[in-house]
Amino acid sequence: MSLDHSDVEKIAHLARMALDESQIDAYAKDLSNILGLVEALEVANTDHVEPMAHPLHMAQRLRQDQVTEKDHREENQSISPSVESGLYLVPQVIE
Amino acid sequence: MHKKTIAELGAGLRAGEFSSVELTHHFLQRIERLEGNLNSLVTVTPESALMAAEAADQQIKSGNADPLMGIPILQKDIFCTRGVKTSCGSRMLDNFISPYDATVTERLMQAGAVSLGKANMDEFAMGSSNETSYYGPVKNPWDTARVPGGSSGGSAAAVAARLAVAATGTDTGGSIRQPAALCGITGLKPTYGRVSRFGMIAFASSLDQAGPMTHSAEDAALMLQAMVGFDPKDSTSADEPVPDYIASLDDSLQGLRIGLPKEYFGEGLDPAVSDSVESAIEVYRQLGAEVMEISLPNTGLAVPTYYVVAPAECSSNLSRFDGVRFGCRCENPHDLEDLYKRSRGEGFGPEVKRRIMIGTYALSAGYYDAYYLKAQKTRHLISDDFRNAFEKVDVIMGPTTPTTAFGLGEKMDDPVTMYLNDIYTIATNLAGLPGISLPVAPVNGLPVGLQIIGNYFAEAKLLNVAHRFQRESEWHRQMPIGFD
Numbered sequence: 001m002s003l004d005h006s007d008v009e010k011i012a013h014l015a016r017m018a019l020d021e022s023q024i025d026a027y028a029k030d031l032s033n034i035l036g037l038v039e040a041l042e043v044a045n046t047d048h049v050e051p052m053a054h055p056l057h058m059a060q061r062l063r064q065d066q067v068t069e070k071d072h073r074e075e076n077q078s079i080s081p082s083v084e085s086g087l088y089l090v091p092q093v094i095e
Numbered sequence: 096m097h098k099k100t101i102a103e104l105g106a107g108l109r110a111g112e113f114s115s116v117e118l119t120h121h122f123l124q125r126i127e128r129l130e131g132n133l134n135s136l137v138t139v140t141p142e143s144a145l146m147a148a149e150a151a152d153q154q155i156k157s158g159n160a161d162p163l164m165g166i167p168i169l170q171k172d173i174f175c176t177r178g179v180k181t182s183c184g185s186r187m188l189d190n191f192i193s194p195y196d197a198t199v200t201e202r203l204m205q206a207g208a209v210s211l212g213k214a215n216m217d218e219f220a221m222g223s224s225n226e227t228s229y230y231g232p233v234k235n236p237w238d239t240a241r242v243p244g245g246s247s248g249g250s251a252a253a254v255a256a257r258l259a260v261a262a263t264g265t266d267t268g269g270s271i272r273q274p275a276a277l278c279g280i281t282g283l284k285p286t287y288g289r290v291s292r293f294g295m296i297a298f299a300s301s302l303d304q305a306g307p308m309t310h311s312a313e314d315a316a317l318m319l320q321a322m323v324g325f326d327p328k329d330s331t332s333a334d335e336p337v338p339d340y341i342a343s344l345d346d347s348l349q350g351l352r353i354g355l356p357k358e359y360f361g362e363g364l365d366p367a368v369s370d371s372v373e374s375a376i377e378v379y380r381q382l383g384a385e386v387m388e389i390s391l392p393n394t395g396l397a398v399p400t401y402y403v404v405a406p407a408e409c410s411s412n413l414s415r416f417d418g419v420r421f422g423c424r425c426e427n428p429h430d431l432e433d434l435y436k437r438s439r440g441e442g443f444g445p446e447v448k449r450r451i452m453i454g455t456y457a458l459s460a461g462y463y464d465a466y467y468l469k470a471q472k473t474r475h476l477i478s479d480d481f482r483n484a485f486e487k488v489d490v491i492m493g494p495t496t497p498t499t500a501f502g503l504g505e506k507m508d509d510p511v512t513m514y515l516n517d518i519y520t521i522a523t524n525l526a527g528l529p530g531i532s533l534p535v536a537p538v539n540g541l542p543v544g545l546q547i548i549g550n551y552f553a554e555a556k557l558l559n560v561a562h563r564f565q566r567e568s569e570w571h572r573q574m575p576i577g578f579d
Binding site for chain 1: 190191192194195286287288301302327330331333393395396398399400402403410414417418419420421422424428429430431432433434435436437439440441443445448449451452453455456459466468469470471472473474475476478509510511514525526527528551
């Protein structure tokens with residue numbers, strides 16, 4: 001599987017990640033090489049093989065729906081790039 | 096003092112030969128003198144270290160005999176440390192002062208360990224040479240023109256150079272064992288779920304596992320004992336009993352069944368590394384072990400499987416870095432999408448970007464079955480190989496890496512060549528098994544690692560098998576020239 005310039009632009013958009021225009025072709029080459037490495041999986045016979053999502057085949061643990069943490073809003077927001085009155089600020093979304 | 100192990104230093108502290116404050120000063124002075132040659136640390140915290148050392152001295156005076164009390168260590172910069180920068184080797188988190196402690200950080204502090212600072216690492220633990228760090232490459236103390244391995248390269252280089260007695264590391268595809276091998280130290284990756292992942296910045300959540308990086312297996316046992324245990328804050332933490340890792344260190348290896356996978360001794364393995372590993376296995380024969388050849392037939396699928404599973408999980412985990420709540424944020428974003436895109440574009444380095452894009456692609460509509468679902472199935476095949484092997488043998492042995500440390504910059508142009516460094520370590524992560532690397536006879540003055548893989552939750556067995564070798568050899572006591 002080989003990716004071209006526009007494929008990389010599309011993927012970078014899906015990942016919400018700006019790329020330097022001058023580096024897109026280099027990414028296309030690297031990503032194509034990595035996908036080339038991954039192609040080795042195609043030959044493996046996986047008929048009747050269950051997908052493995054977790055090494056210990058563990059079920060998700062449940063807990064009581066209780067408050068266990070105190071309020072950390074101030075500490076957590078003290079490291080935020082932009083906060084006002086306890087709210088995170090981002091560029092205006094709704095006109 | 097820096098030539099001693101945790102066990103030896105602990106005995107010295109309790110006998111009053113020196114205090115933790117003296118010991119901490121000693122290592123801080125070494126850091127000041129030697130760290131410039133290595134770039135192994137991102138942050139040094141002398142004030143909090145000395146405060147912790149004073150508190151430890153008080154504890155020791157009042158009779159506290161905890162084995163890590165007053166022992167100076169380093170934390171890989173992937174573990175959240177309250178009030179201290181936790182960068183994960185990335186520009187994205189260059190300004191991130193963690194508001195909380197990782198469970199590993201908390202447990203080691205409670206055990207009395209003195210943290211000297213935070214170790215350099217590959218950006219978000221993605222790398223095998225410690226060259227992807229935003230803070231620059233780490234150098235190998237055995238030859239500073241060579242890489243220390245990665246991603247826990249700062250931890251490995253610092254411990255090898257005796258800038259601390261021990262360090263924490265994390266291992267997603269070999270990131271504890273591979274740098275331990277290339278720097279000549281002992282590194283243990285426990286069973287998936289054995290050590291809590293809470294507060295350990297996530298890369299690939301079904302693979303990530305924390306473990307100790309030390310001089311000896313005995314020290315690894317002491318560190319592991321403090322790090323392990325069920326943690327309700329980690330949804331995949333294993334609720335399994337914790338054995339006494341020290342108690343079984345000296346157990347006899349008479350009749351131990353060792354399997355050598357023929358796939359780990361084939362093409363691509365440096366013959367000199369192979370000889371060194373073979374001579375270590377000879378020591379085990381003399382200790383009464385029974386050695387047999389085994390096969391892990393799906394070994395060739397491990398690296399390709401990993402480079403679907405790990406990037407897929409990484410693309411999902413790293414979506415939390417969006418420039419809104421913490422971390423890097425671009426200047427003057429003109430709308431929300433611009434804020435996301437430029438913050439992420441500026442905050443992440445090239446290797447992290449590659450992996451996010453591979454993962455995004457593999458999970459995108461129309462490709463999921465061909466990549467992610469397929470890789471989950473091949474992961475099962477790889478895991479079954481080990482399951483079958485452990486019906487015949489107690490432990491599996493082989494080289495940790497195919498070669499000794501390579502030159503800085505040598506493999507940075509080709510990601511795929513770099514990925515193949517982890518060819519012997521990656522399958523263990525996919526299966527979730529524990530593995531340890533310990534130093535054996537060097538090749539041309541460069542360290543070589545023997546890898547021992549055990550069954551699920553068999554850390555005590557791995558430590559026992561490694562310790563018995565270290566009773567017979569001095570390789571783990573070797574020091575790089577210039578760091579005496």
